[in-house]
Amino acid sequence: MSSTPALEIVALKKRxxxxxxxxxxxxxxxxxxxxxxxxxxxxxxxxxxxxxxxSLVTKTSGQVKIFGYDLDRDLVKAKQQLGLVPQEFNFNxxxxxxxxxxxQAGYYGxxxxxxxxxxxxxxxxxxxxxxxxxxxxMLSGGMKRxxxxxxxxxxEPKLLILDEPTAGVDIELRRSMWDFLRQxxxxxxxxxxxTHYLEEAEMLCRHIGIIQHGxxxxxxxxxxxxxxxxxxxxxxxxxPLSKPIKLDGFTFVEVExxxxxxxxxxxxxxxILFELLNEQEVKVVSMRNKTNRLEELxxxxxxxxxxxxxxxxxxQNVSQNANENGGVK
Amino acid sequence: MNSLYWIALxxxxxxxxxxxxxxxxxxxxxxxxxxxLYFVIFGNLIGSRVGEMGGFSYMAFIVPGxxxxxxxxxxxxxxxxxxxxxxxxxxIEELLVAPVPTHIIILGYVGGGVxxxxxxxxxxxxxxxxxxxxxxxxxxxxxCTLLLTSILFSLAGLLNAxxxxxxxxxxxxxxxxxxxxxxxxxVFYSLTLLPTFWQWVSKFNPIVYMINGFRxxxxxxxxxxxxxxxxxxxxxxxxxxxxxxxxxESGRGLRS
Numbered sequence: 056m057s058s059t060p061a062l063e064i065v066a067l068k069k070r071x072x073x074x075x076x077x078x079x080x081x082x083x084x085x086x087x088x089x090x091x092x093x094x095x096x097x098x099x100x101x102x103x104x105x106x107x108x109x110s111l112v113t114k115t116s117g118q119v120k121i122f123g124y125d126l127d128r129d130l131v132k133a134k135q136q137l138g139l140v141p142q143e144f145n146f147n148x149x150x151x152x153x154x155x156x157x158x159q160a161g162y163y164g165x166x167x168x169x170x171x172x173x174x175x176x177x178x179x180x181x182x183x184x185x186x187x188x189x190x191x192x193m194l195s196g197g198m199k200r201x202x203x204x205x206x207x208x209x210x211e212p213k214l215l216i217l218d219e220p221t222a223g224v225d226i227e228l229r230r231s232m233w234d235f236l237r238q239x240x241x242x243x244x245x246x247x248x249x250t251h252y253l254e255e256a257e258m259l260c261r262h263i264g265i266i267q268h269g270x271x272x273x274x275x276x277x278x279x280x281x282x283x284x285x286x287x288x289x290x291x292x293x294x295p296l297s298k299p300i301k302l303d304g305f306t307f308v309e310v311e312x313x314x315x316x317x318x319x320x321x322x323x324x325x326x327i328l329f330e331l332l333n334e335q336e337v338k339v340v341s342m343r344n345k346t347n348r349l350e351e352l353x354x355x356x357x358x359x360x361x362x363x364x365x366x367x368x369x370x371q372n373v374s375q376n377a378n379e380n381g382g383v384k
Numbered sequence: 385m386n387s388l389y390w391i392a393l394x395x396x397x398x399x400x401x402x403x404x405x406x407x408x409x410x411x412x413x414x415x416x417x418x419x420x421l422y423f424v425i426f427g428n429l430i431g432s433r434v435g436e437m438g439g440f441s442y443m444a445f446i447v448p449g450x451x452x453x454x455x456x457x458x459x460x461x462x463x464x465x466x467x468x469x470x471x472x473x474x475x476i477e478e479l480l481v482a483p484v485p486t487h488i489i490i491l492g493y494v495g496g497g498v499x500x501x502x503x504x505x506x507x508x509x510x511x512x513x514x515x516x517x518x519x520x521x522x523x524x525x526x527x528c529t530l531l532l533t534s535i536l537f538s539l540a541g542l543l544n545a546x547x548x549x550x551x552x553x554x555x556x557x558x559x560x561x562x563x564x565x566x567x568x569x570x571v572f573y574s575l576t577l578l579p580t581f582w583q584w585v586s587k588f589n590p591i592v593y594m595i596n597g598f599r600x601x602x603x604x605x606x607x608x609x610x611x612x613x614x615x616x617x618x619x620x621x622x623x624x625x626x627x628x629x630x631x632x633e634s635g636r637g638l639r640s
Contacts, residue, residue, distance in 0.1 A: 071640065109481050112640050131388075134483040145474035154402070161395025162482035164388030206478075 059123040061087045061214045061245035062108065067117030069103050069269075077103040079269040080117070085262070087122070087213070090240045091247045092256035092277075095266035096357060101249045102142070104266065105218050109139045122213055135163065138212035140203045142219045142249075148192030152183055152202055155191060156209050163210035170209070177205040181235070197228040204232075208239070215239070216247045221255060233259060253350045257281075265353070267360040286320045288345040294338045302331050316345060392484045393492050400496025404462055404503075411462070412503060415454040419508045422450050423515045426572065438574050438605045443516045448599040449571030452533065454508045456566060456591065459501035459534040460558060463493050464541035468554050471545065476638060486633045490542065490625070497538025498531065505530055518602060525610070526601030532617045533594045539624040546628070546637050565591045575607040590620055 062085040069078040077100045085091045095101050106112030108119055110126065119126045124133035146155045153174055160170030178184045181201040186194060191202060200220060207215060217236070221229045229252075236259060240246050250256055256263060256277075263280055265273040273280070295313040305328060307317040319325060332339060404411040423443070431442035438445055470476040479489055520526065540557075548554045569591030575583050586592050593613040600606040606613070632638065 106640065110639070111477055111480055113635055131483040131485075134481065137481070139481050141474075141477065143474065145477050147470070147473060147475045149403075149406075150399075154399070158395050158399050159478055159482070161398075162392050162479060162484050164391045164483070166391060167394075 059087065060084045060120075061089065061122060062247065063118070063120040063123075064104070064108075065118040067104070067107065067119065068115045069100075069107065069112065070115045077269050078107075078114075078117075081266070081269075081271045083264060083271055083274060085245060085247060087245050088240075088243060089245055089262055090236075090260045091245075092260035092263045093247055093249045093266065094253070094256060094263065094353065095249075099266040100269040101266055102218060103269075105139070105216055105247075105249065108216065109137060110134065135210070136213045138207035138210065138215045140200075140207045140215070140217040140220050142222065144191075144199050144203065146191050146199075146202065146206065149190055151188050151190055152178065152194070153187040155202065156206050159206045160209045165210060173209050173211070174205070177208050181205045197224055200224055200228075200232070204235075212244070214245045214247070218249050219251065220248070221250065221252060229255070253353055265356055265360075267357055270360075272360040273356055286318050288316055288318050289342055290345050291315050291317060291332075291342050292340045293332075294340060296335070296337065298335075300332075300335060300337060302328065305331075313340075388483065389485065389488050392482070393488050393495070396479070396484075396489065396492025397495040397499070400462070400466060400493060401499050403466060404496070404500045411458070411500060412507060415458060415504045416507050416511055419450050419454055420511050422446070423512060427515055438603070440518075440603055440605070441516065444518050444603065445574070445599075446572055447512045447516060447518065448602040449569075449595045451505050451508045451512065452529075452591075452595050452598045453566050453571055455501040455505045455530060455534050456537045456594070457558070457562065458504040459497040459537040460541040460544075460562060462500040462541065463497035463538045464545045464548075464554050464558075466496065467493055467542055467545035468548050468551070471548075471637065472551075480638060486629055489632065490539075490628055493542055494535055494538040497541060498534040501534030501538070502530065505534075520602060521604035522601045524601070525597060528614070529594060529597035529601060529617075532614070532621060533598070536590075536594075536617065536621050536624060539621070539628050543624065543628050543631070546631050549637070565589050570595050570607065590616060593617060 062083065064081055064083040067078050067081045067083075068076075070076045081100070081104065083104075093101050093104065103112055107114045108121070108126075110130070119133075121133040122136045124136065126133050150158070153171075156174040156178060157167070157170045160173055161167070165173060174187075175184065178187055181204060183198060183201055183205060186198060191199065194202060204217075204220070220236075221232055224232065233255070236246060236248075240259075246259075248256065248260060260277055262276050263273065264271055290310070292314050300307075300309070300315065302317065305317050305319070307315050309315050317328065319328060329339075426446060427443035431446070434442040436442070467476070470479075544554060544557050568586065569589050570586070575586055575592065578586065587608070593608060593616050596606045596608050597610060597613040597617070600610060600613075
């Protein structure tokens, strides 16, 4: 595997013409061969980051390198390394599936014959070959998503960026897409993925970055991140009792008769919880996680980021007032 | 690198030609029908009463202007609508993400506009032959004027598309600028018929020069100097190319 990072971002800033500061100086390195999740709430700056990497958005300042090629100095080489699957369908709906993929190959300099061979390869892998003569607008939502992946892969990029590739896709297709992405990652393609499905990020990605208010607030390995999880909320359904349940040492709420939500600290053992339930002769019918464990952590991280942001704003306001009033005396 | 650009250029051009060929009922057929009506009404019915103009039958006189009119309109419309649709549907991003320089994007789209302009010009010329017999004075001037004009108006269409934010914006220029300039550019009359003042005003209309150059190629007559005609055509072409390149390169309307 190459030692040159797949993506190097240094002090990347973006201020839009309307004054919105979408990125406030992001530093990010994604190693070659990685499967990286870029997460964040809507409007956090994920799409702006991807837009800058893929030359659809102009940066205000900072540096972006794709496999060592600087976007400012080696734009052509940098673009050749990259494949992009955007969030919205952005192909010509009146062109056929084959035309879309072959044209894209042509834009990357693949001769017609090679482009046709390559298009066939990826359309077959993504189960679209039978639809090659169909107009893109006639495809189902899932097929359109796969078409965008085929189009992004036709020039065989070393770095593939997928912006919410499974949004609105049914479970079966989502899982087959996961398998496919895992496969191409194993073959050496570095993948950066943005998603709102945290389960997806947990299942696929080895590293994770969280963007909030234009700052990268977390950038770590998935394993380290998950190690930070101290507790999980589980839901227990049980046969209702005449007397209320007592669970000393646990925080819990009764959602409805026969259902409780219990916060289980990893320091506590689940066995202790079940011992307590057994003592009260509670017959548990089912048990499940309230949310994906990463989701709880994600919300916590964002909340901490929000608090930091508020504190910064307050201190900025205080110093601004101090300056306006000629300094605090 | 050159082969990459050449293949990219061919890909854009092929895509553009496939597009207007696929919808030939909307792109190639209408100018043939419209021009046939012009030939019948202005050439045959009214023209027979007008008599000669510049030493030729009225029908023979208006043929070059009508061919040029269809070339101008089709070159302009092709690039304008195709590029704006690509912007509107966001499939222009396919090109912006790829290693395709701005010059290649311009040349590809302009190539598509020129192809449609020439296809239409050839079709209208074939139709005109059903109405009037004429001998070509100079193929060189016909080809030069045809190419320069279709390139120029393809560039103008591209400029319009880059600036356009809605479908209204791409119909305003053809309706309120292009059509009046074409009709007042001497398609149906010789400039010498106008009073001196209006002759002088007409010389600010670039289409006058294109129609004259083209008419010279067919009939060997012209209202203005050929040197001025080609100088103006080339000057407009260079200036327009530079403006279009500068605007696309800056990302206006294409990149945020």
